[in-house]
Amino acid sequence: MLYRDFGKTGLQLSNLGFGIMRLPIIDNDTERIDEEKALPMIRYAIDQGVNYIDTAWPYHGGKSEEFCAKVLKNGYREKVRIGTKLPCWEMKQQSDMNVYLDKQLERLEVDQIDLYLLHSLGADSWKTMKEFDYYSFLDDAKKSGKIKYAGFSFHDNLDVFEDIVDDYDWDFCFIQLNFLDFDYQAGVRGLKYAHKKGMGVMLMEPLRGGMLARTEVPSEIQAIWEQADQARTPAEWALRAVWNLPETSVVLSGMASMEQVVENVKIASEAEPGSLTGKELSLIEKATRAFRERISVDCTNCRYCMPCPAGVNIPELFWALNHAALFDDHEKARFWVNDFLKAEERPSACVECGECEEHCPQNIPIRKTLREIGERYEDNVNPL
Numbered sequence: 563m564l565y566r567d568f569g570k571t572g573l574q575l576s577n578l579g580f581g582i583m584r585l586p587i588i589d590n591d592t593e594r595i596d597e598e599k600a601l602p603m604i605r606y607a608i609d610q611g612v613n614y615i616d617t618a619w620p621y622h623g624g625k626s627e628e629f630c631a632k633v634l635k636n637g638y639r640e641k642v643r644i645g646t647k648l649p650c651w652e653m654k655q656q657s658d659m660n661v662y663l664d665k666q667l668e669r670l671e672v673d674q675i676d677l678y679l680l681h682s683l684g685a686d687s688w689k690t691m692k693e694f695d696y697y698s699f700l701d702d703a704k705k706s707g708k709i710k711y712a713g714f715s716f717h718d719n720l721d722v723f724e725d726i727v728d729d730y731d732w733d734f735c736f737i738q739l740n741f742l743d744f745d746y747q748a749g750v751r752g753l754k755y756a757h758k759k760g761m762g763v764m765l766m767e768p769l770r771g772g773m774l775a776r777t778e779v780p781s782e783i784q785a786i787w788e789q790a791d792q793a794r795t796p797a798e799w800a801l802r803a804v805w806n807l808p809e810t811s812v813v814l815s816g817m818a819s820m821e822q823v824v825e826n827v828k829i830a831s832e833a834e835p836g837s838l839t840g841k842e843l844s845l846i847e848k849a850t851r852a853f854r855e856r857i858s859v860d861c862t863n864c865r866y867c868m869p870c871p872a873g874v875n876i877p878e879l880f881w882a883l884n885h886a887a888l889f890d891d892h893e894k895a896r897f898w899v900n901d902f903l904k905a906e907e908r909p910s911a912c913v914e915c916g917e918c919e920e921h922c923p924q925n926i927p928i929r930k931t932l933r934e935i936g937e938r939y940e941d942n943v944n945p946l
């Protein structure tokens with residue numbers, strides 16, 4: 563295994579971290595972790611040198627942290643650092659933060675959590691956390707020894723990211739990064755910004771939740787990978803693309819089978835920063851362009867269109883449309899529109915005021931595109 567510095571913490575963490583979020587399950591029920599399969603997968607990774615395990619309050623319907631405690635018995639706890647996250651969206655009052663932290667220490671059966679994060683910060687949740695004085699909460703948790711290092715995971719745009727980075731003396735952060743999303747959310751610019759401030763930066767979703775690792779990639783992209791001197795799986799291309807960045811520390815992957823663990827551990831033990839050749843980097847650029855040509859709507863997630871006066875979540879809807887076009891994954895788009903978003907955020911909530919279009923720097927015909935998304939993916943759309 564290769565190890566990298568984790569910013570100002572002084573920790574040396576393994577290239578690969580194990581996300582306890584996508585373990586094998588029984589009867590398609592995310593709360594029923596298939597422990598007979600999952601436990602050997604995580605312990606194998608640790609035996610091979612993985613020294614960071616990532617969990618969170620809601621993973622596997624709330625069962626991930628307890629399962630983590632089980633995996634880390636028999637001497638495994640001493641071999642790893644554990645990270646878990648405060649579910650910011652559950653905080654109704656300031657005292658909730660300590661209540662959740664104490665429950666998490668119990669679930670994990672530890673006296674101290676090595677890496678503790680405010681989970682999934684964006685502009686809105688950050689505002690709430692500020693109102694609840696997250697500064698004192700984290701300072702006190704460190705002082706009392708309940709947590710060792712404080713950080714946050716992030717899903718919003720670069721401006722918000724930089725503001726959050728500057729708001730507290732963070733030890734580290736997690737951002738979503740994969741070669742298709744180098745300019746999305748915090749992106750590579752955010753990675754460099756946080757790194758320059760001395761923070762350890764972990765990367766999440768390096769395979770875009772598995773999409774970039776699909777073996778049935780679009781044929782034009784497969785043709786690009788076949789130009790390489792050395793054959794690699796799509797997963798290896800995607801992982802190497804992010805490990806190649808010198809500012810990257812741990813790359814988190816939520817592996818779902820022993821085969822995936824074996825493959826990712828092997829790649830992690832070879833992927834040095836800057837190790838891709840010029841030809842390989844240009845193939846990744848070509849693949850990015852080919853993926854991008856499939857993109858339906860040229861939204862850069864700048865969010866200038868927001869807030870929509872009617873509450874429509876324009877950037878998330880455009881993300882769903884693009885995801886479907888990129889990967890022919892229409893089910894995910896349907897899920898995103900109908901299950902992930904609230905009713906008032908869906909296309910049918912658009913009142914066609916056009917305010918968004920006045921602000922869009924890409925000149926996207928937003929109203930027309932929302933109508934198309936509604937017709938294609940929204941259940942029970944009432945014609946406008």
Ligand SMILES: NC(=O)c1ccc[n+]([C@@H]2O[C@H](COP(=O)([O-])OP(=O)(O)OC[C@H]3O[C@@H](n4cnc5c(N)ncnc54)[C@H](OP(=O)(O)O)[C@@H]3O)[C@@H](O)[C@H]2O)c1
Nearest residue numbers: 581583584715766767768769770771772775797815816818
């Ligand atoms: N804090 C946050 O806001 C947040 C958000 C997202 C993630 N995370 C953390 O970051 C971790 C990483 O994110 P992620 O799980 O989305 O990472 P990811 O690596 O982008 O996606 C994991 C998925 O990729 C597929 N995969 C992994 N290795 C593979 C291989 N060698 N070959 C083929 N497919 C492979 C599997 O998909 P299949 O199941 O389809 O096989 C697996 O479920 C999470 O587990 C979680 O701990 C945190």
